[in-house]
Amino acid sequence: MSLDSTSSTSADDSPDPASPESVESQLGSVALSEPVAELASAANQVARNGVGFATASEGGDDDEEDADMGGEEGPVGRAEEEVWADYGGVGGLAAAEEVGEGLGGGGVVWGRTNSELEVDEPASPSSSGYAGERGSSGASSGELEIGEVVEDEIQEPRSDGVDGVLDSQASWVPGKRHVDEDDASVSWRKRKKHFFILSHSGKPIYSRYGDEHKLAGFSATLQAIISFVENGGDRVKFVRAGKHQVVFLVKGPIYLVCISCTEEPYDSLRGQLELMYGQMILILTKSVNRCFEKNPKFDMTPLLGGTDVVFSALIHSFSCNPATFLHAYTCLPLALATRQAAVAILQDVADSGVLFAILMCKHKVVSLVGAQKASLHPDDMLLLANFVMSSESFRTSESFSPICLPRYNPMAFLYAYVHYFDVDTYLMLLTTSSDAFYHLKDCRMRIEMVLLKSNVLSEIQRSLLDGGMHVEDLPVDPLPRSSSLPSHLSQPKPPTDSPERFRETCDWIAGPAGLWHFIYRSVFLDQYVSSEFPAPISSPRQQKRLYRAYQKLYASMHEKGIGPHKTQFRRDENYVLLCWVTQDFELYAAFDPLADKALAIKTCNRVCQWVKDVENEIFLLGASPFSW
């Protein structure tokens, strides 16, 4: 199958128009009757500082977002304003008017403040909070939701001079920020993207910014909206107000809310809330619901003590890890023989009663084996890897911990033996048996011996330095089978002193036909491969913008009612984006904004061919538990 310009079913150079109908139908179905007073008072509470958020401060552009997610700013208050105004418009004018007054002081330009707030280095006063408290004496306060700087590469201080070459993980410090904020803080209201988890009784469980306990009032407000609509037999899914979206997800007694002005599609934000919920289940299992049956006012925050880092790392990954919207995982590129050696030894231990054996390098899979019939969902893998990577504890020593895989069985704990072979590479052995530790430890020692003997661990390190597919290596002559494996993947590179990624930004040019980047997702394998970033998108901020663009494409391609084949071509001031979806694969490609359309399409065909040519090295084939 090949892609050409004539077969495009929708060739559209302009961004797709927003679809306000759905918003209206949402709001239209809300029958407001008596709780208007309640809403009005809630709205007053929102407005009580009289701070105006009328200006979107055009930090609304992704460019204004700090590379560090912690620095996202935005006039969230504005969303609330318009939410209430909209409700008022349907049910009662009084509410709308009161809101209008309360927020009347708008017109403030936040531009400068924004850029100051976006500086989010560990040392900044606004990021102190938990980090300090865990220190010495403060530990007794029970405030264990900390975000200390971890020991390894993450500790590197941010340096804007090189932010283009640092892996996003490297420049980003996990942990809760701005705990000193609450909903009365100007800075808090200006954050571009908030995440909240609360209980059905309105008790705060988690907030991305600010101290949950100080946000009790705000949580109650959110709860009021949700239960109000739920009581009417309807479910709030989202409210859209100008640039802002408020997305709700109700999971039994647990409510999740995202307030965002990042212009991400509803489906994407909802998917992110689903992952947040999944992360919570991974830590606690769904049996936490029982606590609410016994006591509706149950306070869940102590149960999540110390997990802020996990959630903030997940939220961070929403903008730097395409797995969060592709629902697929990615592999570390390795020579076939190397991967087979790793698969073989994991298969060996899986046969001895291990449910899943997973060898990973950062967020990439080296190899993965499941016991018979057991299948692991890519989202579970994402959440598990996020949990392990964001919790420093796992790096201290081998450990054995209860974890739950929400897609596998949300009700029960599995037990995870976790061991780091080096700073990047870790092994996870999952079992249903709580006394399997010594067996798993033995398995690990066997695995380690084999990995060392067959040089797998050093190959992993080398692959990490070399990176994956580089667009400039795209074979020029698409006569693949004879000239196959043209990329560096098959040619050992001489070792370099400095990491590869530093070199890249210096002398990289984009690939042929202005190709900057691509993601190829194999539908059958549940895996994707993403090319390395070239110079035009070298900074985390640019990468985030590109991922958001892909995410939007993904959402539009997966709307209901699309056929098996579909293409999309978009051009804006940042890129040309091309998307091609078939039953077998999905290709997302970004080109120079001036790229020629016909050439771009031709290039996409070549990318697909290239991926097929090297699939043995970039994908985990065969032994995947997904295909059973």
Added chain:
Amino acid sequence: MARPGNKIIQAKLVLLGDMGTGKTSLVLRFVKGQFFENQEPTIGAAFFTQILSLQEATVKFDIWDTAGQERYHSLAPMYYRGAAAAVVVFDIASKDTFIRAKKWVEELQRQGNSNLVMALVANKSDLEPSREVDTEEGEEFAQENGMFYIETSAKTAENINDLFYEIAQRLAKACPSKPSTMNLNNEVQHRRKLFCCFG
């Protein structure tokens, strides 16, 4: 290291106590000689090993450093089951952690293992100015429960070795003395048998 003709004791040791009391810090100080001001909370439980040689025996510790976070409380039996020694830790600068420590001791008592060597550890002794739990109070509670009491600081290393040394001694005493013919290298096949005296 093992002395020839010395008996070898393989002992499972579990650390329990409220979050942030310094369990991980105690272990890291003992096992690796390290201390971190910003030690991260433990997830589930971390496993360490360390060997202590006494005059009369060589003790091989399998150390389970459990997480103090509330969500892991109900899973604690999985880690303390079969333990030969339990170290219950509190922070001298926090009354709450002492109350929590008492609960752990009660829970351990309910297991009815009379051979269990128990230590009550008052950690962070370097924080004397903000002390909330008096030495007498700790000592008294320890005595009532047949534990030994020790004040430590993972930060300054004060009494850390003494703590583990004392435990090792008590284990050695409890373990019938026979000359060992067992080699340390055979540990793998005996790993599952905890607190057994080879010989």
